[in-house]
Amino acid sequence: MNFDFSDDQKALKDEARRFLSDKAGAKVTRRVLDDAKVSYDEDLWRAVAEMGWLGAAIPEEHGGLGLGRLELCVLAEELGRAVAPIPFSSTVYFFAEAVMLAGSDAQKKGVLPKVAAGEVIGCFAVSEGPGAPSAASIQAKFDGSTLTGAKIPVTDGDCATHAVVVAREGSGVSLVLVDLNQSGVTRTTLKTLDPTRGHAKLEFKGAKAERLGAAGQGWELAEAVLDRAAVLLAFEQVGGSQACLEMSLDYAKSRYAFSRQIGSFQAIKHKLADMYVAIEVARSNVYYGAWALSTEAAELPFAAAASRAAASDAYYLCSKENIQTHGGIGFTWEMDCHLFFRRAKLLAVQAGAPAVWKEKLVKRLEQRNAA
């Protein structure tokens, strides 16, 4: 039994934590939070690119480090812990994964080296309005060379250079690759619950686009991209949850009420124990997701759904109870509790809300049992 990260992967994690505690953290996240015109922190983005993280899982032949998905999981946990205000997930977990999964050699050669170098910021555009999208609900249209329609919201859509868009093509759905710096594309910045990440409405009017993967295979490909991204997002969620627990622990040990540390009260102890249990359940599930992702196992769809369901619930619980543990000060703008509370909600609804993944989990259990 070897259900853990290797020593090298743990060393990478330690290195990432040191790096991010120096270059990222609440101060950096707040630079984006407090300035409506800034959609991400460019210094941190450059620093992360220089570390090679953007191309961690991109093969060396395409300019990446050629490490595995397990290494990417380790980085994701640390980025989640730091509430990093950069378009990392959109570019790496969604855009690059979509290109690696479905792209032609030419497409891979065209964009992956630029992703690794930090020159391309990618995003993944599915949602077109309230409610979970489905293959039948997609309205954006691709005619073989141009794209027309609107996507809202698109995480990091305001700063991205490229998008992978889920669009209708004939009677089916296809994935298409779009350069966003063209006249057929209009972006409108959106106000969201998590201003530490950029969001936009993207409107396409005859924008030049090319198909990514086979025509009519778009929904299946999108699901496959979502499964991969789900595991990585879940690592961010576990990292964020863990940060909330540690913040609560620090406060519970240092804050006195009724002449004693509040952490000596069972009401606080049990709350923090519940957070711990939720994190351990999530961590065990996401490790399984990491294994499935890195080995391209047939269990990936099941493991990805379980990862997302567990990690979304854990982050919600930990981020809200972190505020509660802090009491009044936790409700202030200056205290960092709300950074996690905001990010927890973005990560929970991005790429499918908890209820959507729970439904997928049960459906996949049914499929597994039928097989």
Added chain:
Amino acid sequence: MDFNDTPEEAKFRAEARAFLEANCKPKAAENDRMNRSLKPDEYMKAAKAYQKKKAEAGFAGITWAKEQGGRGLPPIYSVIFNQEEAKFDAPSGVFAIGLGMCVPTVIAFSDEATKDRYVAKALRGEEIWCQLFSEPGAGSDVAASKTKAVRDGDDWIINGQKVWTTGAQFSDYGILLVRTNPDVEKHKGLTMFIVDMKQKGVDVRPIHQMSGGRDFNEVYFTDVRIPDSSRLGDPGMGWNVALVTLMNERLAVGGSYGPDYKEIFEFAKGINSPSGEGSLIQDESFRQKLADWIVRAEGYKLAKFRTMTALSKGQTPGPESSIGKVINANQMMDIGNTAIEAQDHYGIINDPELAALEGAFHQSYMFAPGLRIAGGTDEILKNIIAERVLGLPQDVRVDKGVAFKDLPTGR
């Protein structure tokens, strides 16, 4: 990252498997429950015979030192044997408390002569042990034990009552936590003894549980004599001895019982949904709950794999091993409750002839409240997680610096 055994572990697993195939019947299904077809005395005979074979084949006391008749292997091998044994109808339950908790305590705190007397017989299943800690007035606060031992020459004389003693009715020996000095602080006046359960003055009475069964006992001690040579640890050091025993308890009680998510999933296919349209498995709110159960059950299973990984690498298992009981007892309750309510009025019927899974959901519903209490209540376990894992400060103690006899008891 993988789920494979090391070559040595794989070899051991194959040996274990060969032994089990030669000596036990495989379970009919993954979810097959305890074989209840044997009468208690027949079951006990079979259990003792099986344990003897296990000891002879080197599968009892796998982690124990060789001089104790064990095999001196790291804990991972014990986990591997248990995994394989769980696939068979192996009657090993009656020895779990003795070999898991009591005898290791005896080994840790007694001289060679005492070990020679007890350890091998326990390992071969010739003698069965029970643990006598809880009292009517000392549950979560087990250090508040009142059962009294008074020195009389080379003996001690015991008077008092223990409760919730698993297996006392068929045990030969027990480890017994008693108060030897009420004039000092609570934790400092306790002493641990080995007690002969078959002697005069030991009265074992089954407890009739709210679930209907009689799985536990009360044990009354009336002028019971114990020689001083049966003492474990110094007088007044009983609490330290008890902590060694208790360290192993949560691992022993951490398993899951009753129908799991797979069984309620199958069950839901044949039940009408609350809306009357389609079956329960098509009901949105049921599916969301089912997903939560999957996540927790798989999370627990995978957390055990993480524990195994730590053991396999020779490391001390991480804190993940402490979450099991909190998750499982509540999940068992929730699954039982949901299955009953899902049947509407019919759900009240628990007659095995008429109820789904021969009434197993009802058994969960009625037994889970006990599991939330046994082996450390949910609340105590959360305190343990908070204090030992998360490092939060202890609660304010009102029993420090006060003699036990002066502590308030509420009566």
